[in-house]
């Protein structure tokens with residue numbers, strides 16, 4: 052059974068699928084089961100860690116800038132950054148290409164922290180837990 056927001060990857064063609072609705076079936080691609088992607092926990096010690104800067108507006112809303120200190124070459128780069136609220140009701144995802152700056156801006160009225168998930172084309176999925 053799949054779970055909301057899980058990522059599944061095909062080990063043959065590299066298709067990557069995110070679950071928007073849970074189901075009982077098994078995801079299959081290129082004739083075999085897709086593999087659940089397990090994110091590594093990012094720490095401030097590694098290049099997949101998400102640095103977060105928060106600015107609070109007068110109306111209580113926040114502008115949050117997520118920055119990743121990671122190279123963006125053709126061979127090795129961040130393919131997407133995704134913010135996921137702790138209750139999993141909200142997500143925001145930004146897709147990136149080599150040469151672009153790996154950062155994303157979020158505007159929200161959120162009071163709790165959220166998860167930052169990113170996907171590196173060489174090193175796979177990484178997760179950073181944030182407090183705001």
Ligand SMILES: [Fe+2]
Pocket residue numbers: 098099121127128171172173174
């Ligand atoms: Fe990487």
